[in-house]
Amino acid sequence: MIEGMKNNITSIDVARLAQVSQSAVSRTFTPGASVAEATRAKVLEAALRLNYRPNAHARSLITGKSRIIGLVLSYLENLFYPAALQRLSERLQKDGYHVLLFINQTSNADDLVTEILQYHVDGIILAATTLSSDLARSCADANIPVVLFNRVMGNSGSNNLQSVSSVRSDNLAGGKEIANFLVKSGHKRIAYIAGNEESSTNLERERGFREGLADHGAHIWGRATGNYEFAQARLATLELFKPGHEHPDAIFVASDHMAFSVMDTLRYELGLRIPEDVSVVGFDNVPQAEWGAYELTTFNQPLDEMVEATASLLQERLSDQEKSAGKSIVIAGNLIVRKSVKIILEKIDQKVLVKPKLKPKVKT
Amino acid sequence: MIEGMKNNITSIDVARLAQVSQSAVSRTFTPGASVAEATRAKVLEAALRLNYRPNAHARSLITGKSRIIGLVLSYLENLFYPAALQRLSERLQKDGYHVLLFINQTSNADDLVTEILQYHVDGIILAATTLSSDLARSCADANIPVVLFNRVMGNSGSNNLQSVSSVRSDNLAGGKEIANFLVKSGHKRIAYIAGNEESSTNLERERGFREGLADHGAHIWGRATGNYEFAQARLATLELFKPGHEHPDAIFVASDHMAFSVMDTLRYELGLRIPEDVSVVGFDNVPQAEWGAYELTTFNQPLDEMVEATASLLQERLSDQEKSAGKSIVIAGNLIVRKSVKIILEKIDQKVLVKPKLKPKVKT
DNA sequence: AATTAAGTTGCATACCTATGCAAAATAGAA
């Protein structure tokens, strides 16, 4: 271990060793810059010898681009989010971006965004979290594109809507399709277990579900709230199955993650069989949904397409000089039929069992 | 929307508005710096009016500290890692650090670390991934502390060991305890389903398991590899239960995540009952392990303590000027007994059913 | 009131790289 070893090698050190100017070193590491092949080689060799890597902070100070995307998640217990995170991360890495991760289980999104802005990120993805209108304005002022993933802007920010984009699956159609499926398969007492009451996902899914039931002259027979949490979903189930009362013959649970809790509770606490005694439908189609223990019928949110839409939305805003208006992209999903639903009548429309063609709808 | 609005407000702008020098602004935002209360107030007000936030890149350029920790994960399907990620993220955030996340499903760790080093991170956490000795040296040269989370250094880097720390649970003792438990509970044909054959976790767990069996004059009756993947664990199970042959009466699966696959396969493909026909034990104690569908007996890796150890190890290295040697911290775990194991003989030692006191052992 | 100590402040500079501009070198054309 040599004493006088510099632990910070700069482009100047490389320039000295390669006997060129600092500019030449910089140009070697700047794609598309003008360097002769010979000097480029000299520089690369010197850089390798010195183990040199350009300093991203200095670079971003000049270029104004950090190649960092801020990503805010609220919780990871629901496997939908780890899956989304993994794909988003890989997709952004492919474009040369890096992910600064924030998990706001406790703290609120505003504080986090404030911290994020210090790093002058090129963009922000908010998954399952809303953003106050103040922050939305801050981001707009700083010309930082924001994409809401799997949630839309609440009322509070409606006037700043033009600066914030969003990507989500078609929750409304999903709720509707599930309602249609449950009615047509012959269920009479259909219950709903809600997620977070204020979240746009829950609101849309429930509205679609109600409308779908209404189309058949049906309605929600019972309702309880699980708040998107495993433990609360269990309580919601117990509430719907109070002893001495008639109980639902089908439940639409607003997320797969809660649906697993519901199924466990039905089977191992209440001694009911699925689907013979109760049918269960979830939403998300997380990997576990197809596991043998659950075989959960659910509405698939096409993760890859949602991620792709998010990335290209960011890309679009990043390359555009002028502030393009915030877009709202809705990705069509599809019902995945597994064994957790009993087909009581056989007159069910075959169409609902067929995976419909996925066509993203784009609204501005 | 005003036309001439600056979208990058600097400390100089704030200084001008507050009628102080740029230094005063800087000092206001530098904890412990010398500023009179009056000027501090003036600065804060001006900063608020202009919506100013210090530029983290410029700051880190001078201080040499980025307050960013690079975090490398390899996959998130196994719920152990989302849980670890969430806690690590929250813990580091509490210390004022931010997480730059990399997921190296496909790419190798070395390339990622190279990218990470561009950001002059203050530290690196590698979860379930090893690091080549080259990179370990790079990090040591740059004086960047590296902590391996849930894995130890491979042979390749043994000579650079002093610069790399590691935190893991006591896999050896865990394997041993599980062997002891299965033998004492009366199992005769005990199989092992391995994780990734080269990973230190798998090697240690298997070695402990073998030693534990040997203590009772027993040995591994059957063995297959699941490579820590869900689908491969199913194949491994089918391999161990080839029709026409005698099959195991107990399986130790190297991770909970694989154990779920094994249980599903046993129940829904092979029609076996757990634990009546086969006992299953996992490792990790992920949240799902206590779900009603599985009730999996498993060895608990104390996540909170592992995270705490990781954070304080980093902190220690970050505050120390001199390079402290890399430490290896081993956290004691404990067996969690649930319903997936059949107690055949009643003469089982009561001790193994009791949660032992957790005492971290520290080796250097 | 005079002296000393402590607390504040501003100036100037350094951190490391990218880039406009002009000079220099090279290639191409006549």
Next chain:
DNA sequence: TTCTATTTTGCATAGGTATGCAACTTAATT
């Protein structure tokens, strides 16, 4: 060979902040 067009190179500066140093102000002490 001479002149023009093109490529390559180096110089100098900017980007936003932290900090040593010296000058200044205020408080404390005698």
